Amino acid sequence: MKDILKKMLLTAFITAAVLTSISANGTNESTESIQKQYAISFVDDEGNQINLDESCKRVIALYSAHVENIYFLGAGNQMIGGYTSAIYPPEALEKANYTYRGDAESIIAADPDCVLIRPFITSKAPQFIEQIKMAGIPVVSLYPDTFEDFPIYIEKLASLLGKEDQAEVLLKQFYENLDEIHDVTSKIEDKQTVFFESTDANVRTVSPSSMPAKAIEIAGGINIASDAQPMVEGSSIASYGVENVILNADNIDVYISQVGAMNAGGNIITVSQRPGFDTIKAIKSGRFYNLSEKLISSPTFRYYKGVREIARYLYPDVMDDVESYMNSDLCDKATFADIIMKMNHLPLYSPTSSKYYTKTILGHKYGFFEDVKWNDEDFDAIESAVYSGLSPFTTVGEKEYYYPEELVTRDMLASTLYLMSDFEKMDRIHNINDLGNCSVPRIVQKIVDHNILTLDEDGNFNPKQIVTEQEVIDAMKLVLKTK
Amino acid sequence: MKKTIKLVALLSLLIFGATSCSTTNIDEAKGNTMEEVRPVILVVSFGTSYNSTRDKTIGAIERKIDEAYGDEYDVRRAFTSQFIINKLASRDNLIIDNVEEALQRCIDDGVTTLVVQPTHVMAGSEDDDMVQTVKQYADKFEHLSIGTPLLTTPQNYRDAVKILTDVTHSYDDGDTSIVYMGHGTQHPGNITYANLQTYVDEAGFGDRYFIGTVEATPTLEDMINKAEESGNDRVVLRPFMIVAGDHANNDMAGDEAGSWKTEFKKAGFDVECIIEGLGEIPAIQDMFVSKTSEAIAAL
Numbered sequence: 001m002k003d004i005l006k007k008m009l010l011t012a013f014i015t016a017a018v019l020t021s022i023s024a025n026g027t028n029e030s031t032e033s034i035q036k037q038y039a040i041s042f043v044d045d046e047g048n049q050i051n052l053d054e055s056c057k058r059v060i061a062l063y064s065a066h067v068e069n070i071y072f073l074g075a076g077n078q079m080i081g082g083y084t085s086a087i088y089p090p091e092a093l094e095k096a097n098y099t100y101r102g103d104a105e106s107i108i109a110a111d112p113d114c115v116l117i118r119p120f121i122t123s124k125a126p127q128f129i130e131q132i133k134m135a136g137i138p139v140v141s142l143y144p145d146t147f148e149d150f151p152i153y154i155e156k157l158a159s160l161l162g163k164e165d166q167a168e169v170l171l172k173q174f175y176e177n178l179d180e181i182h183d184v185t186s187k188i189e190d191k192q193t194v195f196f197e198s199t200d201a202n203v204r205t206v207s208p209s210s211m212p213a214k215a216i217e218i219a220g221g222i223n224i225a226s227d228a229q230p231m232v233e234g235s236s237i238a239s240y241g242v243e244n245v246i247l248n249a250d251n252i253d254v255y256i257s258q259v260g261a262m263n264a265g266g267n268i269i270t271v272s273q274r275p276g277f278d279t280i281k282a283i284k285s286g287r288f289y290n291l292s293e294k295l296i297s298s299p300t301f302r303y304y305k306g307v308r309e310i311a312r313y314l315y316p317d318v319m320d321d322v323e324s325y326m327n328s329d330l331c332d333k334a335t336f337a338d339i340i341m342k343m344n345h346l347p348l349y350s351p352t353s354s355k356y357y358t359k360t361i362l363g364h365k366y367g368f369f370e371d372v373k374w375n376d377e378d379f380d381a382i383e384s385a386v387y388s389g390l391s392p393f394t395t396v397g398e399k400e401y402y403y404p405e406e407l408v409t410r411d412m413l414a415s416t417l418y419l420m421s422d423f424e425k426m427d428r429i430h431n432i433n434d435l436g437n438c439s440v441p442r443i444v445q446k447i448v449d450h451n452i453l454t455l456d457e458d459g460n461f462n463p464k465q466i467v468t469e470q471e472v473i474d475a476m477k478l479v480l481k482t483k
Numbered sequence: 484m485k486k487t488i489k490l491v492a493l494l495s496l497l498i499f500g501a502t503s504c505s506t507t508n509i510d511e512a513k514g515n516t517m518e519e520v521r522p523v524i525l526v527v528s529f530g531t532s533y534n535s536t537r538d539k540t541i542g543a544i545e546r547k548i549d550e551a552y553g554d555e556y557d558v559r560r561a562f563t564s565q566f567i568i569n570k571l572a573s574r575d576n577l578i579i580d581n582v583e584e585a586l587q588r589c590i591d592d593g594v595t596t597l598v599v600q601p602t603h604v605m606a607g608s609e610d611d612d613m614v615q616t617v618k619q620y621a622d623k624f625e626h627l628s629i630g631t632p633l634l635t636t637p638q639n640y641r642d643a644v645k646i647l648t649d650v651t652h653s654y655d656d657g658d659t660s661i662v663y664m665g666h667g668t669q670h671p672g673n674i675t676y677a678n679l680q681t682y683v684d685e686a687g688f689g690d691r692y693f694i695g696t697v698e699a700t701p702t703l704e705d706m707i708n709k710a711e712e713s714g715n716d717r718v719v720l721r722p723f724m725i726v727a728g729d730h731a732n733n734d735m736a737g738d739e740a741g742s743w744k745t746e747f748k749k750a751g752f753d754v755e756c757i758i759e760g761l762g763e764i765p766a767i768q769d770m771f772v773s774k775t776s777e778a779i780a781a782l
C-alpha cells in the first residue's frame with residue numbers, strides 16, 4: 001500500500017505521455033494547429049482536444065468537486081463562479097452561483113474563459129453546453145471514473161489553471177495520507193466488517209469499484225456487500241436490499257450511512273425503525289455513523305479524510321489514540337479541540353448542504369472563524385469540537401473567534417467535562433472557597449462533587465489555572481467512565 | 484434462536500411491505516364496500532417519516548377517532564407535508580394522500596358528508612392552508628365541517644395545561660423546571676405559545692413550567708433565563724409537538740451545540756429529556772376526539 005502513490009503517479013505519467021503524444025500527433029487537428037505549440041493541451045474526458053494558449057483566469061465550474069479542487073490548488077481567485085451545490089470550502093460560497101439547469105445566457109454574459117463541467121452534465125443538458133460552445137467559450141469536461149483516475153484528473157485540472165507544481169505537492173501529500181492510514185489499519189488483526197448504505201430507498205450500497213468501497217479497503221474494513229452489483233454498468237450505486245442486510249445482521253460490526261444531496265441513506269432513527277434492523281450487531285452496539293458523500297464519494301483532496309473517518313469508525317481506539325498528548329505541555333485550544341475529538345470519537349463535522357452556512361448555531365457559522373481558516377491543520381478538529389458543543393468560542397460583534405492559541409483553564413475544562421456526560425444529580429458535598437470566581441459555579445460544583453476535578457489544600461478550585469494536556473486527558477477519562 | 488429472530492424480522496418485513504402498499508383508508512379491513520358511500524372523517528396531520536413515532540402519535544389519534552366514530556364514518560388519513568409524503572413513497576412504498584388528493588378521493592368515491600379534523604397544535608399557516616384547500620372543495624359535498632386545532636378555545640388551553648402538568652407530575656419535585664419546546668412560527672398564531680404560558684401561570688404552575696419555541700418566540704434564551712429565575716437546579720425538556728420527530732430528537736435532545744439540552748447544560752443545569760410527542764398522551768388523543776365530535780355536531 002505504500003505504493004498507492006507510486007502506482008498512481010506512474011499511471012498518471014504514462015497517461016499524460018500518451019495524451020501528449022496524441023495531441024502532438026494531432027489526430028483531430030488541422031495541420032496548422034499541429035504545428036502550433038499550445039501552453040495547455042490535453043484530451044478531456046469526453047474525448048475533446050483542449051488547446052489553450054494560457055492558463056484560465058475566469059473559470060466557471062459547474063461541479064462541486066471541481067470547485068473544491070480549484071481552491072485546494074490555490075486557484076480560487078481564478079474562478080468567477082461555482083456550482084449551486086458547491087459548499088466547500090466556505091469561501092467558495094462567496095462566488096456567483098451557476099447551474100446547468102439554468103439559462104446558458106447568464107454564464108455567457110459572465111464572460112468566462114473556461115467552463116468546467118463533467119460528462120454527466122453534457123448528457124443531462126446537451127443544448128445548454130452547445131450554447132456555451134457556440135458562444136466561443138471553451139468547455140472542458142473532466143471526471144475521474146475510478147479512484148485510479150484521480151491523479152490524471154487533477155493534473156488536467158491543474159494544467160488548465162497553471163498550477164501543476166501545486167498539484168504535484170498535493171497529490172504526493174494525498175497519497176501519503178492514505179498510506180499513513182493504511183499502514184496503521186493493515187497491522188490490525190481483528191478486522192471489522194462494515195455495511196455501507198448509499199440510499200435508504202431499497203437499502204442500496206456501493207459497487208466494488210466505487211470510491212467508498214475503495215475507502216473501506218484502505219481503512220482496513222471488510223465490506224459485507226463486496227459482491228453487490230452496480231445498478232447500471234459503471235454506477236457507484238449497487239443493489240443490496242433489506243433481506244441481505246438482515247441475513248448478515250450478526251456480522252455487521254459497523255453500519256455507515258451516506259448523507260448528502262445526491263445520495264442519502266437513513267439516519268439512526270429511520271434505519272433502526274426498519275423491521276428487523278434492530279437485530280443488526282452495529283445498531284445494537286451503537287456503531288452507526290452518517291458520513292457525508294462529499295468526503296467519501298466525491299473526487300476531491302478531502303477523500304482521504306473520508307477514508308480516515310471510516311478507519312476511525314472501525315478502529316476508534318487505534319485511530320483516536322491520544323498517547324502523543326500524554327505530557328506536561330500546557331494545553332492550548334487547538335490541541336484541546338483535537339483531544340476532545342479523539343477522546344469522544346466525535347465524527348468529523350462537514351456540511352452536506354449550503355443551509356449550514358446560512359444557519360448560525362448560537363453565534364457560530366461553519367468555516368467563519370476569523371482566526372481559523374478551512375485549510376489550517378486544526379480546522380476540522382476545531383469545527384467538530386465546536387459543533388459538538390464541547391469547545392467554547394467567542395463572538396465579538398459580528399465576528400467569531402476561536403483563539404486557537406489561547407491556553408485552557410480549569411474553568412473552561414470543567415464546562416467541557418460537564419457537557420461530555422449526563423451526571424447523576426447529587427447533593428452538594430464540597431465547599432469551594434472560590435466558587436464565586438468560576439464562570440458557571442453550578443458546573444464547577446458538580447464536577448468537583450463527582451470527583452472529576454479536585455480542590456487544592458485550601459479548598460480552592462483555581463478556575464484561572466492553566467491545565468496540561470495530560471490533565472485534560474486524565475479528567476476526560478474519568479468522565480468517560482461515568483457514561 | 485438467532486435464526487428465529489431473523490425469520491421473524493423477515494416475516495415482519497414482508498408484512499410491513501405488504502401493508503405499506505395499502506391505501507390511506509384505515510377502514511378497509513372492516514370490509515366496507517364503496518356502495519355504502521359512508522361519510523368520512525379525514526384526519527389531517529403534518530406527517531412524519533419516523534415510522535414508529537407516527538404510529539404512536541398520528542396513528543394513535545386516528546385510532547381513537549376510529550374507535551369513537553368508526554361504526555358510522557370511514558376514517559381516512561392525509562398529510563400536509565409533501566416532502567414527507569414523497570419520502571415515504573420512495574423509501575417505504577407507503578402512499579399517503581395530501582389534502583387535495585384525499586378530497587378528490589372522497590369526491591371520486593361519492594362521499595357526500597365529510598368531516599375534516601386537523602391534528603395541528605394551533606391555527607398557524609399549516610392549518611390556514613388546509614382550511615383554504617378544503618374550502619375550495621366545499622361545493623363538492625352536501626355536508627362539510629372542519630374541526631379546530633388543539634388550542635382554540637380558553638377551555639382547550641385549560642385542558643392542555645392540566646394534561647401537560649399531569650404527565651410531568653412525577654418530575655415536579657420542587658427543584659425542577661419543566662420546559663416544553665413548541666415549534667414556533669412567523670404566523671400571527673405564534674401568540675398561542677404566550678397564551679398557553681398565561682394559562683400555565685393562572686393555574687399556578689408559572690414558576691416552574693415554561694413554554695418555548697424552537698423557531699420563534701419565546702426563544703431558548705428566554706427559557707434559560709426563566710429556568711435561572713426559578714432557582715431550580717434541574718430541567719426536564721419535553722416537546723410541545725404532536726410528533727417527536729427531528730425537532731425533538733435533534734433540536735431539543737441532541738448532543739450538538741445549539742440543542743436545548745446542550746445549552747441548558749452549558750448553563751449548569753441537570754437536564755433530562757423526554758422524547759414523546761403530545762400525540763402519545765391519551766388525554767391529548769381524547770381532546771382530538773372531542774374536537775371531532777364538535778365538528779360532527781356542526782355538520
